[in-house]
Amino acid sequence: MWAARLWLCAVLFAAASVYAQTSPPGIYEPEYGQPGKDVVWVPTPEIVVDTMIDLAKITASDFVIDLGSGDGRLVIAAAKRGARALGMEYDDNLVAYSRRSAEQQGVADKAQFVKADIFASDFSQATVLTLFLLPEMNERLRPQFLAMKPGTRIVANFFGIGDWSSDEAVHVPDKDKCGNYCVAYLWIVPAKIDGAWLMPQGELALVQGHQYFKGWLFANGRTTVVEQGRIRGDTLNFTVDGVSYSGRVSGNVIEGTVGHEGASVRWTATRKVP
Amino acid sequence: MFVSKLIRRSCAIVGVVALTSVAWAQPASKDKEFQPEVGQSGKDVVWVPTAQTLVNKMLDMAKLTPQDYLIDLGSGDGRTVITAAKRGARAHGIEYNPDMVELSKRNAAKEGVAGKATFEKADIFASDYSKATVITLFLLPELNVKLRPTILDMKPGTRIAANSFDMGDWKPDQTARVEGDCTSWCTAYLWIVPAKVAGTWKLPQGELTLKQQYQSISGALNSGGRSTVISKATLNGDHISFTAGGAAYSGRVNGNTIEGSMTGGGKNTSWTATRN
Numbered sequence: 309m310w311a312a313r314l315w316l317c318a319v320l321f322a323a324a325s326v327y328a329q330t331s332p333p334g335i336y337e338p339e340y341g342q343p344g345k346d347v348v349w350v351p352t353p354e355i356v357v358d359t360m361i362d363l364a365k366i367t368a369s370d371f372v373i374d375l376g377s378g379d380g381r382l383v384i385a386a387a388k389r390g391a392r393a394l395g396m397e398y399d400d401n402l403v404a405y406s407r408r409s410a411e412q413q414g415v416a417d418k419a420q421f422v423k424a425d426i427f428a429s430d431f432s433q434a435t436v437l438t439l440f441l442l443p444e445m446n447e448r449l450r451p452q453f454l455a456m457k458p459g460t461r462i463v464a465n466f467f468g469i470g471d472w473s474s475d476e477a478v479h480v481p482d483k484d485k486c487g488n489y490c491v492a493y494l495w496i497v498p499a500k501i502d503g504a505w506l507m508p509q510g511e512l513a514l515v516q517g518h519q520y521f522k523g524w525l526f527a528n529g530r531t532t533v534v535e536q537g538r539i540r541g542d543t544l545n546f547t548v549d550g551v552s553y554s555g556r557v558s559g560n561v562i563e564g565t566v567g568h569e570g571a572s573v574r575w576t577a578t579r580k581v582p
Numbered sequence: 583m584f585v586s587k588l589i590r591r592s593c594a595i596v597g598v599v600a601l602t603s604v605a606w607a608q609p610a611s612k613d614k615e616f617q618p619e620v621g622q623s624g625k626d627v628v629w630v631p632t633a634q635t636l637v638n639k640m641l642d643m644a645k646l647t648p649q650d651y652l653i654d655l656g657s658g659d660g661r662t663v664i665t666a667a668k669r670g671a672r673a674h675g676i677e678y679n680p681d682m683v684e685l686s687k688r689n690a691a692k693e694g695v696a697g698k699a700t701f702e703k704a705d706i707f708a709s710d711y712s713k714a715t716v717i718t719l720f721l722l723p724e725l726n727v728k729l730r731p732t733i734l735d736m737k738p739g740t741r742i743a744a745n746s747f748d749m750g751d752w753k754p755d756q757t758a759r760v761e762g763d764c765t766s767w768c769t770a771y772l773w774i775v776p777a778k779v780a781g782t783w784k785l786p787q788g789e790l791t792l793k794q795q796y797q798s799i800s801g802a803l804n805s806g807g808r809s810t811v812i813s814k815a816t817l818n819g820d821h822i823s824f825t826a827g828g829a830a831y832s833g834r835v836n837g838n839t840i841e842g843s844m845t846g847g848g849k850n851t852s853w854t855a856t857r858n
Contacts, residue, residue, distance in 0.1 A: 411602070500765065500766065500769070502765070502766035503746070503766035503767055503768075504746050504747065504767070504769075511723060511747075512748070513722060513723075513746075515620070515628055515630050516766070517620065517621050522621065522628065524722055526723045526724060529724075531722065531723075531724045574813055580746075580769065581759065581769070582757040582758070582759050582769050
């Protein structure tokens with residue numbers, strides 16, 4: 309729920325008067341544009357929160373971690389969908405505020421908050437990550453994102469993750485409800501398949517670019533090109549000589565099926581390790 | 583396209599056909615200095631850089647010294663050649679993509695080794711790399727196998743270090759795997775070009791018949807009407823050793839001559855063999 313100091317300065321003064329509400333003395337209320345550790349606080353519009361949760365297909369079996377959870381709205385919304393959700397937030401006041409909100413909305417058991425620096429935190433157990441950070445922060449976190457379990461969903465408001473193209477993007481049409489931040493992106497952490505693999509009939513070389521790959525199959529002294537390589541989580545698909553392969557990656561093994569003369573035949577590959 | 587850091591960090595593969603539908607490769611913009619992208623299509627391969635840790639390992643395995651002349655076949659962004667030059671060797675990169683050649687020259691200049699690290703735009707299949715004492719490569723298996731006859735004709739003892747792909751039925755002399763900054767394509771292979779020893783050799787004490795499959799040798803020594811199968815036979819570059827009839831032979835192969843020493847019956851004597 310954070311966005312850019314520099315990018316937003318101009319709009320902040322105008323927006324602050326709208327967002328800042330008069331609160332009873334002594335009760336902390338966050339203010340739109342208030343400075344944070346690496347960002348200023350800009351809340352994700354509620355409609356985008358819902359869009360992000362839908363896009364990630366968050367269910368009761370998920371563990372959601374929101375990186376920079378701000379006033380807690382996304383964590384609370386995820387908890388209301390039955391998921392266990394954790395907000396990581398650097399600002400103590402926002403953490404306390406989020407806990408109160410979760411309490412008030414009856415989801416304190418599922419919606420938890422911790423004061424933390426996201427760059428020094430372990431969020432690897434999440435099945436869904438949500439974020440509204442600056443592009444360079446997303447970029448900095450990318451190695452950690454890519455190291456997460458294949459299939460982990462990452463949803464972000466507005467800013468992308470460098471040149472890692474999103475698997476899906478949703479544009480919220482309701483401008484008056486989402487203001488300047490009307491796009492939600494979804495990335496699905498791809499299995500790591502880059503490298504050489506051994507198959508019963510020969511050797512498979514795959515060169516991976518996030519969720520896409522190209523490659524070659526060397527079999528019977530012949531080289532054929534692997535085409536249309538695509539990975540979604542731990543599932544991969546490609547064609548060789550017009551034959552479709554699909555499979556599931558589990559560490560150093562790929563198991564799947566290949567369409568062969570109208571029938572479905574099993575195939576396996578193991579990572580080439582000396 | 584991958585992260586540029588990854589690109590800088592890591593040189594060479596892979597492929598056989600230039601692919602056109604490269605989802606992640608984007609055209610370099612004209613006004614910027616050329617930046618290579620992992621997965622970009624080359625002549626017979628796409629470019630995948632070798633992780634620096636593996637470059638180091640390959641040069642370690644090849645026991646590269648300042649007396650060596652290294653040629654990298656498909657030198658990519660030049661990292662292997664530059665690393666070899668920094669170790670004091672003369673090093674040369676052959677690369678088909680002229681942008682990569684220019685980039686490599688700039689990189690070598692930046693690293694202060696332009697005097698030792700040279701690059702040329704050429705097709706490795708039409709190049710003469712026979713003067714190298716060390717060859718490095720990161721090509722596809724089929725390409726390695728295509729290069730194999732030429733490599734086997736190189737001077738015995740020439741070291742070949744490859745990333746990830748082997749040479750068909752020519753088994754590597756060494757295999758190593760690195761970790762650290764290397765997440766994929768982390769296997770290095772080393773071959774030492776064996777001397778050609780197959781045939782019948784005349785010794786003062788008889789006749790030595792050798793069979794050879796790359797660096798594997800077997801054979802028999804015929805002496806005084808008796809044939810003894812040789813054992814513990816090894817061939818490492820031009821260095822041959824074997825045991826026959828209780829004597830241990832070792833020697834250096836030089837064309838049609840082997841000269842060396844043998845130990846047997848408590849005596850150490852020299853021996854010479856010439857090929858018929």
